[in-house]
Amino acid sequence: MDAFSGQPAVVLVSGGLDSAVVLAMARSQEFAPHALTVRYGQRHGVEVQASAAVARANGVARHLIIDLDLRVFGGSALTADGPVPKGERAPGAAIIPPTYVPARNTIFLSLALAWAETLGARDVFIGVSAVDYSGYPDCRPEYIAAFEAAANLGTRAVEGGRPFRIHAPLVRLSKAETVKAGLALGVDFGLTRTCYDPDPAGRPCGACESCRLRAKGFAEAGVEDPLLKP
Amino acid sequence: MDAFSGQPAVVLVSGGLDSAVVLAMARSQEFAPHALTVRYGQRHGVEVQASAAVARANGVARHLIIDLDLRVFGGSALTADGPVPKGERAPGAAIIPPTYVPARNTIFLSLALAWAETLGARDVFIGVSAVDYSGYPDCRPEYIAAFEAAANLGTRAVEGGRPFRIHAPLVRLSKAETVKAGLALGVDFGLTRTCYDPDPAGRPCGACESCRLRAKGFAEAGVEDPLLKP
Numbered sequence: 001m002d003a004f005s006g007q008p009a010v011v012l013v014s015g016g017l018d019s020a021v022v023l024a025m026a027r028s029q030e031f032a033p034h035a036l037t038v039r040y041g042q043r044h045g046v047e048v049q050a051s052a053a054v055a056r057a058n059g060v061a062r063h064l065i066i067d068l069d070l071r072v073f074g075g076s077a078l079t080a081d082g083p084v085p086k087g088e089r090a091p092g093a094a095i096i097p098p099t100y101v102p103a104r105n106t107i108f109l110s111l112a113l114a115w116a117e118t119l120g121a122r123d124v125f126i127g128v129s130a131v132d133y134s135g136y137p138d139c140r141p142e143y144i145a146a147f148e149a150a151a152n153l154g155t156r157a158v159e160g161g162r163p164f165r166i167h168a169p170l171v172r173l174s175k176a177e178t179v180k181a182g183l184a185l186g187v188d189f190g191l192t193r194t195c196y197d198p199d200p201a202g203r204p205c206g207a208c209e210s211c212r213l214r215a216k217g218f219a220e221a222g223v224e225d226p227l228l229k230p
Numbered sequence: 231m232d233a234f235s236g237q238p239a240v241v242l243v244s245g246g247l248d249s250a251v252v253l254a255m256a257r258s259q260e261f262a263p264h265a266l267t268v269r270y271g272q273r274h275g276v277e278v279q280a281s282a283a284v285a286r287a288n289g290v291a292r293h294l295i296i297d298l299d300l301r302v303f304g305g306s307a308l309t310a311d312g313p314v315p316k317g318e319r320a321p322g323a324a325i326i327p328p329t330y331v332p333a334r335n336t337i338f339l340s341l342a343l344a345w346a347e348t349l350g351a352r353d354v355f356i357g358v359s360a361v362d363y364s365g366y367p368d369c370r371p372e373y374i375a376a377f378e379a380a381a382n383l384g385t386r387a388v389e390g391g392r393p394f395r396i397h398a399p400l401v402r403l404s405k406a407e408t409v410k411a412g413l414a415l416g417v418d419f420g421l422t423r424t425c426y427d428p429d430p431a432g433r434p435c436g437a438c439e440s441c442r443l444r445a446k447g448f449a450e451a452g453v454e455d456p457l458l459k460p
Contacts, residue, residue, distance in 0.1 A: 068298050075348030096386055102347035103340055106384050110336040117332035118305030138384035146383045150376035154336050154368035156326055 006032040008061065009123035009167075010116040012108050013037050015050030017192045017214055018127035018170055021182035023058050025169050026125050028185055034119060035063040036112050040104070041071035041079050046202040050193040057188055066111060076101040084197040086207040095135050097209065099196055105138035106147065109166065113151050116164070122157070125167045132175035132213050144168045175217025183223065190226035204228075236262040238291065239353035239397075240342040243267050245280030247422045247444055248357035248400055251412035253288050255399050256355050258415055264349060265293040266342050270334070271301035271309050276432040280423040287418055296341060306331040314427040316437040325365050327439065329426055335368035336377065339396065343381050346394070352387070355397045362405035362443050374398045405447025413453065420456035434458075 009031035013019045026033045035058075037051040048065065055063035071079045076099065084099060105128065112124045128139035137143060148166040151157070157164050170178050182189065194214045195204035204211050204227065218225040239261035243249045256263045265288075267281040278295065285293035301309045306329065314329060335358065342354045358369035367373060378396040381387070387394050400408050412419065424444045425434035434441050434457065448455040 064302060066299070066302055069296075070344065072294060072296055073345045073348045075344075096389060100386070101344075103344035103381075103385055106340040106343060106380065107337070110333055110340045113336060114300065114305075114331075114333035115303045118303045137386065137388040140383070143380065143383040146376070146380035150336065150373065150380045151333075153370070153373040153376045155333055156330070156367065158367040159326060 006030040007123065008032045008034055008116075008119045008121040009125060010034050010036055010112045010119070010121055011060075011125040012112055012127065013051045013055055013063070014127070015047035015052075015054060015192060016127070016194050016210075017182070017189060017217070018129060018178060020054045020187050020189070020192045021178050021185070022125050022127040022167075022169060023054065023060070024182060024185035024187050026167070027058055031123060032061045033058065033125075034115065034121070035060045036115055037063070037065045038108055038111060039065055039067050040101075041069045043079065043084075044193070044196050044198055046198050047193045049202075050191060053191040057191055064115065068107070068111075070101060070104070070107070073102065084208050086205070096137065097134055099134060099209065100136050103138070105136075105143075109147050109151075113155065113164065117155050122162045122164050123167060124164065125169070127170050128168050129170040129173055129175070129178065131173060132216060134209050134213070139171075141168065141171050144171065174220070175213050176220035179217045179221040179223065183221075188226070192227075236260040237353065238262045238264055238346075238349045238351040239355060240264050240266055240346040240349070240351055241290075241355040242338050242342050242357065243281045243285055243293070244357070245277035245282075245284060245422060246357070246424050246440075247412070247419060247447070248359060248408060250284045250288075250417050250419070250422045251408050251415070252355050252357040252397075252399060253284065253290070254412060254415035254417050256397070257288055261353060262291045263288065263355075264345065264351070265290045266345055267293070267295045268338055268341060269295055269297050270331070271299045273309065273314075274423070274426050274428055276428050277423045279432075280421060283421040287421055294345065298337070298341075300331060300334070300337070303332060314438050316435070326367065327364055329364060329439065330366050333368070335366075335373075339377050339381075343385065343394065347385050352392045352394050353397060354394065355399070357400055358398050359400040359403055359405070359408065361403060362446065364439050364443070369401075371398065371401050374401065404450070405443050406450035409447045409451040409453065413451075418456070422457075
């Protein structure tokens with residue numbers, strides 16, 4: 001399938017496992033995916049490099065990496081403040097962990113919306129899940145629905161035509177189901193990077209919540225993570 | 231009043247007339263205003279310089295100018311594509327004019343939300359109006375309410391406490407009412423810049439829709455625009 005055929009859609013691609021599956025899903029639904037990656041000052045910058053490999057492997061119509069330094073706001077272990085927690089969470093730990101980046105998905109979706117509107121696209125894809133996830137409020141279906149409603153009131157969609165749709169195809173899937181869906185679509189998980197705190201060579205720490213969710217997904221799916229093959 | 235006393239609030243400050251009034255309103259309501267300006271590649275970059283003067287004159291707790299180049303998306307006469315229209319609109323012209331920047335207020339509000347969340351603030355101010363305005367969909371009260379709903383579902387507000395409130399105190403005011411409200415609060419409109427297409431020295435063109443709305447506001451308020459004084 002040619003990446004330039006089909007309706008254009010904007011797909012938020014982080015370089016992680018989830019968004020790689022979402023990108024393959026958008027392709028399989030015959031959209032012409034336009035991949036958008038935000039370089040926001042994440043300490044796991046290796047993810048941004050992975051996003052280019054993931055986009056290339058999927059033959060996107062275009063891949064745009066936009067710079068927006070969220071470190072100026074602070075407030076997250078993923079950008080600047082404090083260490084990334086490792087291992088199991090302590091009992092009674094905060095529901096929303098310190099790796100939450102304030103309003104990150106609202107910012108990412110608003111950027112995707114801007115590009116979609118310019119492209120004449122009405123479809124935006126995001127790889128959030130509210131099953132095997134870290135408790136981030138902006139990964140839940142009720143939030144996605146509310147953002148979609150705002151998008152349809154704050155853009156040219158008010159002039160008519162098909163409304164904007166924010167697709168979150170993983171929102172009800174476990175990590176194992178996401179891994180299986182990706183394998184069925186031929187996703188090369190060896191290109192993806194998930195770890196919040198990789199070493200200088202980009203190797204995963206194996207202990208942060210993101211590494212642990214990934215490991216659980218592959219284990220429950222009964223397949224080996226290609227990243228961990230010797 | 232000390233800018234550091236009171237509850238913190240994030241105020242979107244463009245350097246234009248409306249947001250200067252909103253900033254003064256936030257001060258008068260005893261918030262500690264944190265001014266946020268986005269340098270988004272607007273052709274009227276003189277506005278960003280004006281934002282610093284406006285913030286300084288109001289004694290904000292902090293003024294943050296964040297860089298986010300929306301020109302990568304294109305699609306607007308305000309950033310890159312096509313000329314800024316001048317004079318009266320042609321009959322039957324599109325309701326949303328070419329100066330509309332796709333999803334701009336959604337992007338600005340999401341950035342303000344991120345900063346507010348980091349500050350522990352629950353109040354965001356934006357100077358949109360749906361009376362003497364250019365027909366931008368993201369300036370209407372129904373859009374602001376929808377964004378507020380999404381903000382309260384996609385942030386730490388879900389954990390409890392006071393919900394986020396997006397204040398749009400000008401949304402039902404005419405431009406003349408905004409000018410009068412600003413004068414009552416001591417706003418120095420000579421510091422503000424409104425023109426979409428200023429000359430290289432920063433002087434307003436007098437013919438774009440933004441200049442014409444400003445002129446109408448001062449005329450109906452019965453006062454002279456200090457910017458136009460010889």
